[in-house]
Amino acid sequence: MSAESVVDLSGIVQKFGRVTALDGVALTVRKQTIHALVGENGAGKTTLMKVLYGALKPTEGKVIVEGQERHFTKPQDALAAGIGMVSQHYSIIGELTCLENLMLGAEPGWTIPFANARTKATELATQMGFSFDWDALAEGIGPAQAQKLEILKLLWRGARIMILDEPTAMLSPTDADLLFAKLHELADSGTTIIVVTHRLPEVMDHCDDVTVLRGGKLIASKPVSETNPEELTEMIVGHSVDIPAPTPATPGAVILGVSGLTVKGERGDDAVKNVSFELRGGELTGLAGVDGNGQRELFQAILGLLPFSGSVALDGVDLTKKSTKDRLVAGIRLIAEDRHHEAVIEDWSIELNGVLGLHHTEPIRRGMLVSANARKEIGEAVTNRFPTKFDRVGQRFGDLSGGNQQKVVTARAFQQNPRLILAFQPTRGIDIHVSALVFQALKEQARAGSAVLLVSFDIDEILEHCDRVLVINHGEINEPPEHLRGDRQAIGRLMVGAE
Amino acid sequence: MNWRFALLALGGFAVVYFALVVCGVVPLESLAKMIQSAVGSPAGWRNTLRQATPLLILGAAVFVALRAGLFNIGADGQFVMGAMSGTAVALANPGPVGMVLGMVSGALVGALWALPAGWIKAYRGGHEVITTIMLNNIARVLSLWMVTGIMKDPDEQAATTKYLPTETLLPLIYREKALQINLALLLGIAAVIGLWFYLKKTVSGYELEATGGNPTAARFAGIAVKQVTLKAMCLSGALAGFAGALQVLAYEERFYGGFSGGVGFDALGVALLAAGSPIALLPSALLFGIIAQGTTALSLDGVPKGMSGILLGVLIIVFAAYRYRKEAARD
Numbered sequence: 001m002s003a004e005s006v007v008d009l010s011g012i013v014q015k016f017g018r019v020t021a022l023d024g025v026a027l028t029v030r031k032q033t034i035h036a037l038v039g040e041n042g043a044g045k046t047t048l049m050k051v052l053y054g055a056l057k058p059t060e061g062k063v064i065v066e067g068q069e070r071h072f073t074k075p076q077d078a079l080a081a082g083i084g085m086v087s088q089h090y091s092i093i094g095e096l097t098c099l100e101n102l103m104l105g106a107e108p109g110w111t112i113p114f115a116n117a118r119t120k121a122t123e124l125a126t127q128m129g130f131s132f133d134w135d136a137l138a139e140g141i142g143p144a145q146a147q148k149l150e151i152l153k154l155l156w157r158g159a160r161i162m163i164l165d166e167p168t169a170m171l172s173p174t175d176a177d178l179l180f181a182k183l184h185e186l187a188d189s190g191t192t193i194i195v196v197t198h199r200l201p202e203v204m205d206h207c208d209d210v211t212v213l214r215g216g217k218l219i220a221s222k223p224v225s226e227t228n229p230e231e232l233t234e235m236i237v238g239h240s241v242d243i244p245a246p247t248p249a250t251p252g253a254v255i256l257g258v259s260g261l262t263v264k265g266e267r268g269d270d271a272v273k274n275v276s277f278e279l280r281g282g283e284l285t286g287l288a289g290v291d292g293n294g295q296r297e298l299f300q301a302i303l304g305l306l307p308f309s310g311s312v313a314l315d316g317v318d319l320t321k322k323s324t325k326d327r328l329v330a331g332i333r334l335i336a337e338d339r340h341h342e343a344v345i346e347d348w349s350i351e352l353n354g355v356l357g358l359h360h361t362e363p364i365r366r367g368m369l370v371s372a373n374a375r376k377e378i379g380e381a382v383t384n385r386f387p388t389k390f391d392r393v394g395q396r397f398g399d400l401s402g403g404n405q406q407k408v409v410t411a412r413a414f415q416q417n418p419r420l421i422l423a424f425q426p427t428r429g430i431d432i433h434v435s436a437l438v439f440q441a442l443k444e445q446a447r448a449g450s451a452v453l454l455v456s457f458d459i460d461e462i463l464e465h466c467d468r469v470l471v472i473n474h475g476e477i478n479e480p481p482e483h484l485r486g487d488r489q490a491i492g493r494l495m496v497g498a499e
Numbered sequence: 500m501n502w503r504f505a506l507l508a509l510g511g512f513a514v515v516y517f518a519l520v521v522c523g524v525v526p527l528e529s530l531a532k533m534i535q536s537a538v539g540s541p542a543g544w545r546n547t548l549r550q551a552t553p554l555l556i557l558g559a560a561v562f563v564a565l566r567a568g569l570f571n572i573g574a575d576g577q578f579v580m581g582a583m584s585g586t587a588v589a590l591a592n593p594g595p596v597g598m599v600l601g602m603v604s605g606a607l608v609g610a611l612w613a614l615p616a617g618w619i620k621a622y623r624g625g626h627e628v629i630t631t632i633m634l635n636n637i638a639r640v641l642s643l644w645m646v647t648g649i650m651k652d653p654d655e656q657a658a659t660t661k662y663l664p665t666e667t668l669l670p671l672i673y674r675e676k677a678l679q680i681n682l683a684l685l686l687g688i689a690a691v692i693g694l695w696f697y698l699k700k701t702v703s704g705y706e707l708e709a710t711g712g713n714p715t716a717a718r719f720a721g722i723a724v725k726q727v728t729l730k731a732m733c734l735s736g737a738l739a740g741f742a743g744a745l746q747v748l749a750y751e752e753r754f755y756g757g758f759s760g761g762v763g764f765d766a767l768g769v770a771l772l773a774a775g776s777p778i779a780l781l782p783s784a785l786l787f788g789i790i791a792q793g794t795t796a797l798s799l800d801g802v803p804k805g806m807s808g809i810l811l812g813v814l815i816i817v818f819a820a821y822r823y824r825k826e827a828a829r830d
Contacts, residue, residue, distance in 0.1 A: 303719070305718060305719065323721065324718070324719075324720075324721040325721035325722070325723070326721075327721070328720070328721040329721075334719065336719055341713070341715045341716065342715055342716055342719045343716055343719065344713070344716055345709060345712035345713045345716055345717075346713075347712055348712060352705075356709060356716065356720045357719065357720030357721055359702060359705055359706075359720075360721055365702055368701050368702060368703065369701055369702065370700065370701065370702055370705050372700075
């Protein structure tokens with residue numbers, strides 16, 4: 001490993017009007033390493049990366065890349081200097097083939113020699129150990145393949161320094177491990193990688209160096225071997241995280257009764273197969289499983305968004321014939337998987353989004369009208385529940401940072417006396433200490449008598465927070481026997497159907 | 500405001516300037532004359548407000564569809580059908596009863612004319628732009644057939660109905676010298692305020708805007724997206740049909756072939772210029788009224804009527820670009 005630095009940012013100040021997003025930050029990245037950049041939402045990670053790849057022009061400070069001072073004014077400048085970024089949301093166009101996506105914006109000339117390009121693309125993919133059906137439409141590929149395609153796009157463009165923003169946010173644990181294995185290979189063959197992440201285990205297991213930002217300031221930058229998760233957490237949060245010990249669960253009455261539930265998936269096969277289980281009030285139940293094993297379809301069927309056979313009952317009342325609206329009024333809340341598409345209207349204010357889906361319930365609905373007072377109260381409640389950074393409830397929702405959007409969406413599920421909360425990765429993109437608060441709140445809601453079902457792809461998260469564990473694999477749900485409840489290996493085996 | 504926007508506005512102005520040069524008039528003089536003729540005298544105001552009335556209500560019709568994510572190109576056809584049915588009903592019932600029934604039937608028939616487009620969009624996925632264009636053509640030909648057939652005034656050569664008796668017509672609410680304001684304008688303003696109340700205060704309006712904002716999120720929020728789509732299209736059609744009936748009852752006093760003159764398409768611009776706010780329909784329709792009246796006056800100097808199209812096109816492009824820059828700056 002070489003000690004030569006390829007990226008040298010120093011004294012970076014970035015101001016937006018009166019707000020100082022970055023306050024004299026420095027970052028040094030050694031060649032051929034994987035460098036982790038960590039911090040809470042709003043710590044300035046993304047802003048710093050935008051400065052590096054040319055999307056922002058810093059107010060002050062120096063950008064030195066491979067020994068040369070640079071003044072990027074647009075991402076293309078940075079790309080020409082060998083720096084590329086894969087952002088959290090992939091820029092893959094579903095209507096184009098994988099090959100067309102690969103070349104998009106970097107076509108060899110006025111005409112495209114497809115055969116030639118395909119050969120080159122295959123070579124590039126083989127080097128990385130990836131395989132692609134280059135002529136298939138990109139809409140069919142999953143998040144893991146999309147991530148790989150994004151990385152190939154950067155290599156195609158000759159990037160030597162790669163920035164990955166939350167690269168594992170959309171990936172299952174297995175895919176995440178595979179991704180890091182590839183990143184190590186890339187680093188060994190000459191590429192330098194910067195990973196923006198929330199997940200400390202990734203930092204500890206896979207990265208060489210780590211830089212911590214907090215509140216726009218540089219807190220520390222050191223080799224991973226010289227630190228530990230406790231120290232990192234404290235540096236990120238600024239104080240030690242202290243969550244009161246939970247009270248033990250006391251399961252109450254059955255709230256959700258599911259029996260013989262079968263749901264068809266997108267491809268016409270059964271995504272959920274003859275599933276029966278009960279959820280009781282007082283318990284936080286975790287649903288462990290690898291992404292795409294029927295979690296999505298299960299949730300949508302319970303909320304009445306997908307047709308199903310079998311029966312679903314809430315508080316003893318059969319829901320089979322009820323509309324989504326009736327189910328929401330009855331107290332089912334969903335923290336949706338895909339925030340942008342399923343949970344909010346980004347052009348609307350926070351306040352208007354705060355009552356979306358709750359607007360069927362009294363007193364938000366008053367006869368034919370939406371109560372302005374109730375709307376205002378909910379708007380305040382959803383922003384106060386978890387520490388959220390925002391200007392005012394009339395602000396455009398889409399202008400919040402991703403983590404803060406998620407906090408509002410999660411907080412919304414707690415409003416108007418929920419009976420059942422279906423939480424699909426409710427802390428995605430939320431920083432460590434607020435995540436802890438979210439799990440705490442879910443548990444408290446359960447203790448107050450609601451049933452809570454938490455979908456997570458992370459076994460450790462479930463073991464740490466949940467009272468009870470269910471495992472979903474290929475649309476079938478199993479509960480590990482009593483003596484194996486806390487057994488990570490046993491649950492892992494159930495997740496992949498090895499038992 | 501920045502230099503790009505200033506440059507664009509200047510470029511837009513240059514387009515209008517040269518178009519006027521090509522027409523063979525002195526550009527600045529003509530523009531002054533336009534403004535003078537539209538708002539410089541009581542008679543000018545009378546004509547401008549008369550032009551603005553259908554633009555306002557049709558603008559509201561297109562606007563409400565847009566809020567639900569629908570592009571109602573069919574406002575023109577709904578306007579024609581509303582005007583035709585309003586005339587028929589008003590002719591059959593002379594006096595104030597016919598006036599009221601005429602307006603009601605205009606709105607009803609407008610809604611009915613939009614219904615197929617709404618239904619096909621909601622339940623069969625057929626694009627509303629295509630279906631409403633088709634319905635426009637059917638409305639045009641059907642109304643021409645009616646007005647040359649059973650609705651035709653036998654004493655007239657032209658394809659027109661009988662004139663409505665004075666007691667059936669909407670009254671003037673203001674009259675001083677040449678300035679006359681018809682009740683229709685007040686009804687139009689009331690419709691816009693009603694629309695604002697509906698969209699911003701009622702559950703139904705909330706659901707309509709949610710459906711337009713993000714249909715998937717709306718579905719997840721328990722909103723019956725298909726019904727809302729159908730409802731929005733019919734509401735849009737009702738407003739357009741109402742505008743048609745008012746046009747007869749307030750201004751035209753009869754129905755004739757080629758009734759709309761494309762006002763339903765100008766309304767697309769009115770709605771687009773108003774962006775997200777129903778109240779902004781008022782200044783937007785007034786601006787369109789001024790341009791329509793101003794270019795009518797210019798036509799006396801031999802400037803083709805198409806000039807208004809150029810002016811409006813330039814305005815919409817400049818405004819859209821300004822809004823786009825503002826949004827881009829925010830991101």
